[in-house]
Amino acid sequence: MAQKRKIGVYVCHCGGNISDYVNVEEVVEGVKNEPGVEVAKTHMFSCSDAAQQLMIDEIKEKQLDGVVVASCSPKLHMFTFRGMSERAGLNPYQYVQVNLREQCSWAHTNDKIGATEKGINLVRAGIAKCILSHSLSAIRIETKPSALVIGAGISGMRAALSLADMGLAVHLIEKEDEVGGWALKTALMGPEAQNGPDIAEKLIARIKQHDNIMLYTGAELTEKSGNIGDFNVKVRLNDDSEVTLNIGAIIVTTGFDTYVPQDGEYGWGTDGVVELKDFRKMLNDGKLERNGKPIKDVVFIYCVGSRQKKTETCENPNSYCSRYCCTATTFTAKTLHALEEKTGQTVNQYHLYRDIRTYGKMETVYEEARNDGALFLRWDPENPPVVSQADGKLLVKVQDELDGNDEIEIGADLVVLSTGMRPRDNESLDDILKIPKSKDGFLNEIHIKLRPVETVIDGVFIAGTAQSPKTLAESVASSLAAVAKTGGLLKKGYVDLEPLIAKVYEDKCTWCDECLKACPYGAIEKNVCGDKEIAMVIGALCKGEGACVPVCPHDAIDIEGFRDDQIIAMIDASIKDIK
Amino acid sequence: MSKVSSELAAKLKTSKEFNAEACYHCGTCTALCPMGYEVLPRKLFREAMLGLEEKVKARIPEIYQCLLCRMCEENCPQDVHIAENVRYLRNLINKEEMNLIK
Numbered sequence: 001m002a003q004k005r006k007i008g009v010y011v012c013h014c015g016g017n018i019s020d021y022v023n024v025e026e027v028v029e030g031v032k033n034e035p036g037v038e039v040a041k042t043h044m045f046s047c048s049d050a051a052q053q054l055m056i057d058e059i060k061e062k063q064l065d066g067v068v069v070a071s072c073s074p075k076l077h078m079f080t081f082r083g084m085s086e087r088a089g090l091n092p093y094q095y096v097q098v099n100l101r102e103q104c105s106w107a108h109t110n111d112k113i114g115a116t117e118k119g120i121n122l123v124r125a126g127i128a129k130c131i132l133s134h135s136l137s138a139i140r141i142e143t144k145p146s147a148l149v150i151g152a153g154i155s156g157m158r159a160a161l162s163l164a165d166m167g168l169a170v171h172l173i174e175k176e177d178e179v180g181g182w183a184l185k186t187a188l189m190g191p192e193a194q195n196g197p198d199i200a201e202k203l204i205a206r207i208k209q210h211d212n213i214m215l216y217t218g219a220e221l222t223e224k225s226g227n228i229g230d231f232n233v234k235v236r237l238n239d240d241s242e243v244t245l246n247i248g249a250i251i252v253t254t255g256f257d258t259y260v261p262q263d264g265e266y267g268w269g270t271d272g273v274v275e276l277k278d279f280r281k282m283l284n285d286g287k288l289e290r291n292g293k294p295i296k297d298v299v300f301i302y303c304v305g306s307r308q309k310k311t312e313t314c315e316n317p318n319s320y321c322s323r324y325c326c327t328a329t330t331f332t333a334k335t336l337h338a339l340e341e342k343t344g345q346t347v348n349q350y351h352l353y354r355d356i357r358t359y360g361k362m363e364t365v366y367e368e369a370r371n372d373g374a375l376f377l378r379w380d381p382e383n384p385p386v387v388s389q390a391d392g393k394l395l396v397k398v399q400d401e402l403d404g405n406d407e408i409e410i411g412a413d414l415v416v417l418s419t420g421m422r423p424r425d426n427e428s429l430d431d432i433l434k435i436p437k438s439k440d441g442f443l444n445e446i447h448i449k450l451r452p453v454e455t456v457i458d459g460v461f462i463a464g465t466a467q468s469p470k471t472l473a474e475s476v477a478s479s480l481a482a483v484a485k486t487g488g489l490l491k492k493g494y495v496d497l498e499p500l501i502a503k504v505y506e507d508k509c510t511w512c513d514e515c516l517k518a519c520p521y522g523a524i525e526k527n528v529c530g531d532k533e534i535a536m537v538i539g540a541l542c543k544g545e546g547a548c549v550p551v552c553p554h555d556a557i558d559i560e561g562f563r564d565d566q567i568i569a570m571i572d573a574s575i576k577d578i579k
Numbered sequence: 580m581s582k583v584s585s586e587l588a589a590k591l592k593t594s595k596e597f598n599a600e601a602c603y604h605c606g607t608c609t610a611l612c613p614m615g616y617e618v619l620p621r622k623l624f625r626e627a628m629l630g631l632e633e634k635v636k637a638r639i640p641e642i643y644q645c646l647l648c649r650m651c652e653e654n655c656p657q658d659v660h661i662a663e664n665v666r667y668l669r670n671l672i673n674k675e676e677m678n679l680i681k
Contacts, residue, residue, distance in 0.1 A: 297588075370601075403629075407580040408580070408581055409583060
């Protein structure tokens with residue numbers, strides 16, 4: 001039911017972005033006599049402080065109970081004008097933005113008359129929606145001052161320590177019986193020869209001492225319910241006992257797996273063909289011999305399991321670059337050189353690469369490796385190196401792009417494959433957390449640049465190599481980013497959520513469970529109301545996406561702010577004759 | 580196809596005199612050679628460093644035709660000691676191929 005409303009309509013020039021194509025004065029003329037409109041005018045820049053103050057003064061003076069600003073996309077300024085409405089004493093959800101720029105003036109630069117007519121229709125629809133708007137308030141959730149960190153590699157341990165230092169209770173769970181992750185198994189690491197086990201052990205010692213951290217090893221998440229600020233999870237321990245935890249946020253640092261080559265891939269399976277990590281172990285032990293003979297020639301092959309293209313033998317290619325391998329391999333060249341200096345044994349190093357990506361500060365590692373005498377040969381992915389075996393030696397054939405693609409045959413004692421990273425198989429955890437994945441299988445953030453550790457599930461953050469291949473430094477940076485988001489959320493004590501979510505009309509609902517099946521967020525529950533079963537919306541989980549609305553056979557569910565009656569009124573208003 | 584000689588590669592790698600690691604194959608040396616011979620330091624040095632013995636041997640005439648005028652060296656953006664490297668290769672060939680130096 002439309003009641004008598006007093007609505008202010010402000011049409012923006014946006015400098016000329018809108019008014020160069022849409023005649024804004026004609027738009028004002030076209031809408032000022034719409035029902036409910038108290039005042040209609042234009043502003044040069046509605047978002048300017050001066051224009052906002054003029055609108056605030058007018059809202060107060062004329063006691064307006066609804067505002068429509070016809071300007072840019074709500075993505076840009078919806079919160080600006082919601083804030084303005086609030087400062088004017090108006091409920092922010094009685095503000096409606098009409099997108100007159102992206103969806104009108106910019107789209108119809110070749111048809112000014114048509115653009116103006118469309119502008120009138122759009123603003124009329126906005127007014128119709130505003131008439132049917134009512135006060136709403138944000139959903140406030142009290143947050144629990146504790147967090148769950150899943151995976152106790154370097155990223156997870158670093159996150160747990162930082163959260164614990166903030167005064168939050170941290171539950172750190174690790175599937176393996178030992179914490180420390182890959183770093184514990186990696187000897188010296190580039191670019192500055194840090195020792196992996198040292199780094200890991202220092203963190204482990206602090207974790208075990210910290211009063212605020214509870215560490216569970218051999219532990220797996222088995223259940224998760226609740227919502228941002230207030231999750232309930234169950235963790236199964238290796239003695240089959242189960243603990244229930246009540247936490248405010250979750251950080252997922254489940255890490256990566258190494259790529260294991262297919263049989264025959266660059267000679268994989270042949271004696272003397274090894275992975276980089278095993279070769280690094282050899283160097284760490286200080287032994288440069290194989291089968292009792294000194295090693296004279298080593299061939300490194302880069303990009304194994306990274307930057308793949310789909311072929312008959314490779315159905316699910318890893319199309320990404322694994323980021324760490326170029327630095328790790330060129331750094332290994334330096335480690336090997338240092339061992340040569342120490343032992344007096346000369347080892348020829350042939351590095352067969354596609355592109356060297358020792359980005360940022362790591363470039364000096366590559367330069368030093370070259371200066372130390374490591375030889376770099378570039379190959380084309382169309383003609384990859386071929387590894388075979390003859391007379392107890394390995395033969396590597398490669399076409400060197402830097403020498404006119406001439407085929408070169410290298411007799412090698414050892415072939416080292418620089419294998420990339422792979423997303424970890426965590427099927428049961430994936431089923432519980434439901435974090436979307438990229439097509440490469442890594443966990444997906446909301447926005448790769450602007451919201452890099454948040455997921456579509458509020459209160460669940462991702463960090464480290466669970467998200468994408470990263471170096472250790474990058475993993476820790478992302479883990480501390482997740483700590484900042486988690487700490488900000490939990491230390492504040494509460495979180496306000498958008499109230500533009502689904503609502504159930506109890507009188508119409510007959511509980512057929514169609515909405516439950518349609519909801520991708522698990523935000524619908526069965527509830528008993530008197531003697532009747534009806535659907536209930538869990539406010540903190542609902543995203544206002546609307547999948548439940550069209551499937552309801554009784555029109556018993558609506559999305560606030562986009563209710564059926566509002567949408568119908570908008571359609572009616574926008575198809576009226578212009579004059 | 581050319582085969583790598585592990586011995587040659589190791590010799591050049593450990594040599595104090597021969598040093599062409601910094602070469603980034605710009606071709607300035609080739610462009611400036613007043614003899615116009617196809618000495619091609621950048622190719623020659625790469626082949627030598629990789630230990631491609633047969634290829635180096637095939638270039639013996641060119642290695643000896645070089646005037647050692649250092650026009651290339653003066654203009655090398657990476658400061659590779661080109662003339663020194665050529666002399667090193669001559670020395671190596673004298674010794675190993677021609678048996679001139681005992």
